[in-house]
Amino acid sequence: MDPSGPRKERRLHAREIVLKEATITTEDAEIGCSVRNQHENGAELRVAAGVKIPDRFVLHIQADGATYRAVVRxxxxxxxxxQLYGGSPDI
Structure with missing residues (x-):
């Protein structure tokens, strides 16, 4: 345990732990991934090792029927x- 006390939470939004399949869409590829946690303005994604992901892409979360513009932070x-923007089926 850290002698200086408990770790301070730096997040602005509470994370919800989830396990959802999603698709990253770039100009030349569609890449499968999973959403591990999600909140109002962002998410943590898992992709296969060695897969190159650009800094900006479109993320479609099938279970939610939602499509977001995403920026890697x-x-x-x-x-x-x-960080996620949008959330409608037709962005």
Whole structure:
């Protein structure tokens, strides 16, 4: 345990742990991924190791019937933190 006390939460939005299949759409590819947690303005995605994901793409979450414009905010191995915009079926 850290002697300086409990870790301070820096997130602005509460995360909801989920497991949803999704598709990343770029200019030249469709890439399967999973959504591991999601909140009002963002999500954590998991992609296969070695897959190159651009900084901006369209994300379609099949279970929600929603499509978002996404911007990558951080990357750690197969994990991506993205900021989401939109959420309608026809963006």
């Amino acid at each position: 951080w990357r750690r191995s197969e994990r991506l933190g993205v």
